[in-house]
Amino acid sequence: MGALTALPVALPLLVAALLAGLNHVIKRRAALFVTIAASLATLWCCLELYRGCLANTLVYWFGGWQPRQGIALGISFAIDPIGAGLAALAALLVLAALLFSSKYFDTIGNLYHVLMLVFLAAMCGFALTGDLFNLFVFFELMSAAAYGLCGYKTEDPAPVQGAFNFAVTNTAGAYFVLTGIGLVYARTGALNMAQIGRALAHGTGDALVVGAFTLIACGFLVKAAVVPFHFWLADAHAVAPAPVCILFSGVMVELGLYAVARVYWTIFSGALGASEPALRAIFAALGAFTALAGAAMCFSQRNLKRLLAFSTISHMGVMVIGFGLLNPEGLAGTALYVLGHAGAKGGLFLCAGIVLHRCQSVDERELKLKLAPMPFTALAFLCGAAALAGTPFSGIAAGAILMHEGALRVGYGWMAWIVVVSGCVTSGAVFRFVARTYAGWGSEESENAAEGRIEDRPDTKEGHNHTSAVMWIPAVALVAGGLLMGMLPNLQSATLAAAVRFEDRSGYARRVLDGVPLVTQASFGGKRFDGVDAIITIFAGIALALGYLLWARARRALHAIALPLRMVRNLHSGHVGDYVTWLTFGVATFGLLGLLFLRS
């Protein structure tokens, strides 16, 4: 197992370096083949690691620099099922994106494949590492590859601007993280997360600890696109090529939240444990705000890619509440939610890519009735929207019920309503897209409604009459995965056991620093799915879509919120200075609340 541990990072990086070196020599087909083979091999490694760490957390010290008497000088990977699962998800999505893009682009340089592999290596390293500074380095590597992929179509004006906003906002976030890491090191003299956690647990949550937590958490929440740090996400998704969007929405954004969870549970949970209720309230407020604002923005878009981007923000809000419950059920629910969301949203983005490939546009108005000859695509959209709403057996439903269990345990039963509203509005927006583009519903009057137009540019030179099976397979597989994942037996119990282990700070420290095995047992005996919730969500979503399109009175009722909505929309100015202002405001608010309520 030892040699395998570093492979998910080393293998894609080496192949990427090789491909970059041979850029001018190697044929496109060969480069594609090598890239797909490398991502398959990485996926296999991640799955093997996942299997290997089920019994016990795997710890690997690079260069054999083992810790002595609880002091770690070396750099370690500490692999538990949640980290390995996220790495495997990243590899799977990269594979799907590569398959899709093999027929999607007319011309794409070899460097696209190089960037994909670097992105994959960084995401794997980010999910597996046990060292705080290493986390920052992989964060930056992941970000740099993502900026490159986002602005890959440098010949168009919008992608370069979107990539610029993305890059500046996320880099500023990374400096917040680094400053926080510096403060933590100043206090503990350690960079290994287990060792820091052990050192901090002896003290209390004073101003320095709270300040460091604020800086690190907010820096990672920029990546997680939580309001008010979310502005970059819609710009980046609207302009990035469709196959890249599935990586951004499916796993990169979630990794931001993963880092907050990892850092909290290994480092800060000891020192800040006394003020858990206050922290829970802060995360719940952040999440609820994100879920509702994202949903409202989602429904008011007419560019499908931007619509799906805001839908991701809304679902991130739900995930933040789930993690923020700070109990194993909440975290396990979030993990399943991430998987289900990756399937549904990845599938929807690939379908958007298919539409863009055929029709050269993803603008809902321009596409009116244009999808009528493509019933299969419309069906895939409907299935994806249903998975997003959380039909029984979907990954999102499997996660939502666990989250609900966790919420009830701490008296946050109201969060079920946030899940329902987020699912209903975001799926309703997709239902509306299908109703208008496939069936042509919706009167002309609704043209004046609060939907905004964003210039969209095709990823290819001209429209195509044919969609290759190689593009269909990943799209259908992802949608089907998101829709049916919950049927796997034991899914919820296994995830719950993984979450219990994830949240065991002292057990993690003993495992990493002293080599004591960490064994956890947990099983989930509750209801596996809540059919009523799912049916309410889906029917409310359909009703929202159809009501908006067909029933003038419903539309007018929605216009009642048009003014606040327009104000929120106007905040999304596309101006990077505004985005960084909001970022600073968010960090300052979080820090102020932290100093008031988290100090002990």
Place this chain on the structure above:
Amino acid sequence: MSYLPYAVAAWLFVVGLYGIVTSRNMVHLVICLAVLQSSTYVLLLAIGYRTGAAAPIFADIPVGTPAVDPVVQALMLTDIVVEVAVVALILALVVQVHKRHGVIDPDKLRDLKG
């Protein structure tokens, strides 16, 4: 121990953020990002500093001589390497923005609104 380096780090951080927020020129904006980043250099070096200690080169000093913390210096070096790549990438994006839009004033780029 002096508080001056920490004050300098905080000042650079705030000034960098202020520059990014108010910038009217994207090249200037990226340089402000680099200023923001240099605050982390000062912070890291200040954390590892010990008054009167030697440089952490252990080849020609007697055993037991106090030395400043080499770990933060390594962090800072890594930080520089990472940021060279990122700043170069963002500057390349600025060049592309200028080619496609003809301007590099963020106020005049409003393709991605709402």
